[in-house]
Amino acid sequence: MRSLPIPFMPIYKQFAILFLFVAVLLTACAEKPKSVNGKYSFYILGKNGKEYLMQSDNLSNGELKPEISGTELDGSEMDRDVFVKNGFYYHLNRKSPLFTKFKLKNGKFERVAAVKLENFSIENFNWISADTLLLTGLNVKGYNQPEYALISVGSMKLISRGLSGIPKPKGKFTSMSIGFLERNEDKLFVGYTYHVAVETSNYLTSDTMYFSTLTYPEMKLLKTEKDSRSTYPGGINTIQPYSFADFKGDHYFMSCPGIALGNRPEMPTAIFRIKAKENKVDQDYFFNISNSAIQNHAYGMWYLGGDEAIIRSERKDLFKGLGDHYSTAHFEFYILNLKTKSVKKLNLPLDKGTRKQCVIVEGNTAYIAVNSTKEGNNVWLYDIKAGTLKKGIRLSGDTDFILRMDKLRD
Amino acid sequence: MEINRRLIEKYHLDECTEEERKLVEAWLFSTEIEDLAILPLNEDKLDHKKQMWANIDAFITPDLKADQAKNTTIVFWQGAIAASLVIGLICGLLYLFVNKQEKLPDFVSVNNAYSENVKHVNSLEFNAAIGPNTIAKINKDAGVINLNGSILLSPKKDIELIFEGTHKKITLKKGQTYIILDNKSGKQGIIVVSQKNLLDLPPVIQKQISSQFDI
Numbered sequence: 229m230r231s232l233p234i235p236f237m238p239i240y241k242q243f244a245i246l247f248l249f250v251a252v253l254l255t256a257c258a259e260k261p262k263s264v265n266g267k268y269s270f271y272i273l274g275k276n277g278k279e280y281l282m283q284s285d286n287l288s289n290g291e292l293k294p295e296i297s298g299t300e301l302d303g304s305e306m307d308r309d310v311f312v313k314n315g316f317y318y319h320l321n322r323k324s325p326l327f328t329k330f331k332l333k334n335g336k337f338e339r340v341a342a343v344k345l346e347n348f349s350i351e352n353f354n355w356i357s358a359d360t361l362l363l364t365g366l367n368v369k370g371y372n373q374p375e376y377a378l379i380s381v382g383s384m385k386l387i388s389r390g391l392s393g394i395p396k397p398k399g400k401f402t403s404m405s406i407g408f409l410e411r412n413e414d415k416l417f418v419g420y421t422y423h424v425a426v427e428t429s430n431y432l433t434s435d436t437m438y439f440s441t442l443t444y445p446e447m448k449l450l451k452t453e454k455d456s457r458s459t460y461p462g463g464i465n466t467i468q469p470y471s472f473a474d475f476k477g478d479h480y481f482m483s484c485p486g487i488a489l490g491n492r493p494e495m496p497t498a499i500f501r502i503k504a505k506e507n508k509v510d511q512d513y514f515f516n517i518s519n520s521a522i523q524n525h526a527y528g529m530w531y532l533g534g535d536e537a538i539i540r541s542e543r544k545d546l547f548k549g550l551g552d553h554y555s556t557a558h559f560e561f562y563i564l565n566l567k568t569k570s571v572k573k574l575n576l577p578l579d580k581g582t583r584k585q586c587v588i589v590e591g592n593t594a595y596i597a598v599n600s601t602k603e604g605n606n607v608w609l610y611d612i613k614a615g616t617l618k619k620g621i622r623l624s625g626d627t628d629f630i631l632r633m634d635k636l637r638d
Numbered sequence: 639m640e641i642n643r644r645l646i647e648k649y650h651l652d653e654c655t656e657e658e659r660k661l662v663e664a665w666l667f668s669t670e671i672e673d674l675a676i677l678p679l680n681e682d683k684l685d686h687k688k689q690m691w692a693n694i695d696a697f698i699t700p701d702l703k704a705d706q707a708k709n710t711t712i713v714f715w716q717g718a719i720a721a722s723l724v725i726g727l728i729c730g731l732l733y734l735f736v737n738k739q740e741k742l743p744d745f746v747s748v749n750n751a752y753s754e755n756v757k758h759v760n761s762l763e764f765n766a767a768i769g770p771n772t773i774a775k776i777n778k779d780a781g782v783i784n785l786n787g788s789i790l791l792s793p794k795k796d797i798e799l800i801f802e803g804t805h806k807k808i809t810l811k812k813g814q815t816y817i818i819l820d821n822k823s824g825k826q827g828i829i830v831v832s833q834k835n836l837l838d839l840p841p842v843i844q845k846q847i848s849s850q851f852d853i
Contacts, residue, residue: 277811368849429788464841487840489840554839
């Protein structure tokens with residue numbers, strides 16, 4: 229059957245064709261440039277309070293604007309404590325309560341699979357293998373019961389979950405913080421401390437760090453040690469890391485008694501070591517950061533390879549208190565030699581944001597994301613061997629804080 | 639002597655004698671009705687009445703009709719005005735009712751010091767959740783806030799507040815939720831962060847806020 233020429237078509241058909249044409253045109257116009265599926269991922273908090281996720285193929289040059297290239301996130305679903313492994317994003321929504329695996333595809337955030345994780349707040353994660361994820365956490369109602377969850381992320385199935393055997397807070401202590409989770413073959417080292425809640429914005433932290441050794445995968449408690457050289461041994465590593473294992477298998481962790489974490493500023497920020505074959509904290513090793521040339525507390529530590537690490541330290545002379553700790557640009561980056569205990573300040577603009585996942589180490593380069601109030605938001609490339617710095621990709625437009633910068637694949 | 643036209647004319651011209659004047663006045667003020675004229679024998683009084691009414695009708699009908707038309711218009715307008723008044727009254731009452739719902743106080747003063755629960759307060763300018771063990775006073779007109787404890791504030795428009803007794807001024811933007819903490823007994827001082835920056839606060843505080851405000 230031949231179709232009628234348009235002038236002889238019934239009027240409703242002419243309208244239908246016109247409508248379809250306009251609809252196609254509008255859809256085409258509304259299609260904004262999407263972020264490419266790249267090697268790196270940024271989690272951005274915008275000036276307008278919106279949060280974005282965007283990917284990039286390189287960190288060395290170019291410019292990205294989250295409002296153009298980013299995917300706007302639903303704040304009720306997503307938060308900055310989302311972490312990345314092999315191209316997928318993992319996030320626990322305590323309210324739903326689902327631990328969900330996402331992927332970013334064609335500019336859209338898609339849920340791949342989820343596993344129910346009720347009354348659980350993540351303190352630390354540790355990739356046992358590419359498919360097996362171990363989480364330590366606390367009960368949401370009280371934050372006083374240390375638990376663990378072992379998850380197979382391929383199928384997003386819960387392998388096991390239970391109490392970790394770590395002693396609960398007792399006596400005057402009401403809650404606790406688990407600071408790091410390191411594994412040495414069939415042993416797990418967990419660092420933690422206890423708190424007394426005084427008021428909503430007022431709390432006390434024990435002056436002691438506690439370390440438990442557990443068996444893996446049985447999660448049986450073998451022993452618990454105390455150490456009073458500092459307190460608050462690390463922090464929630466979904467936001468920022470505080471520990472790593474070096475090329476020899478020795479584990480290092482940083483205590484954070486400053487006001488932003490432990491709130492025992494009279495104690496020193498320090499780095500401690502657990503030697504690979506000794507399942508205990510090395511009493512002969514103590515790298516006092518507060519007493520070094522840095523003369524400040526620090527939060528966040530990343531391994532650069534060899535004997536070097538990079539830390540992010542505050543400047544107590546530039547902020548007034550917790551109220552402006554996150555919004556004032558006062559953070560500096562220092563390169564540490566863990567063996568010689570030397571410190572070297574990087575010539576970078578002052579960074580803002582109390583806690584951020586802002587360092588990626590790849591080969592001889594450390595990529596450092598800096599939110600400078602004066603110079604804008606840039607990734608800087610630090611040549612680990614040469615010790616030189618140069619500017620990389622710029623994040624402009626609506627960018628206020630680069631809360632995360634992750635490498636999508638190992 | 640009897641009342642007639644000539645006598646009444648004389649009365650009006652004040653030409654009556656004393657006797658005539660009394661007679662006329664007696665007649666004028668008398669309530670008794672008597673026919674002024676006696677009809678001839680072959681004429682019926684009722685016929686005269688009918689004819690008189692017919693004449694009257696012929697004379698006054700056009701005006702009466704106009705009056706009736708006028709009356710219809712008046713009735714219509716009276717109805718319209720009455721309806722308008724009723725509608726106006728209903729609208730007024732509705733306005734007052736709705737306005738009463740919307741017109742929330744600019745001054746919020748909540749003593750939640752002895753409670754373990756969050757208290758929710760809405761005003762014209764903001765929605766607030768007052769934390770447990772908290773005393774909060776916010777005077778939007780004066781632009782002053784006084785707080786001992788914790789509060790979650792979601793402004794409905796951009797607002798500026800000064801912490802009473804200090805020079806600390808905060809600007810809160812519409813559409814965002816702010817966590818405001820000020821414990822007089824603590825060392826932390828005044829903390830104001832957008833809920834988006836909650837994870838920048840120490841995890842212990844963040845957990846306490848999350849538990850208290852269920853966020």
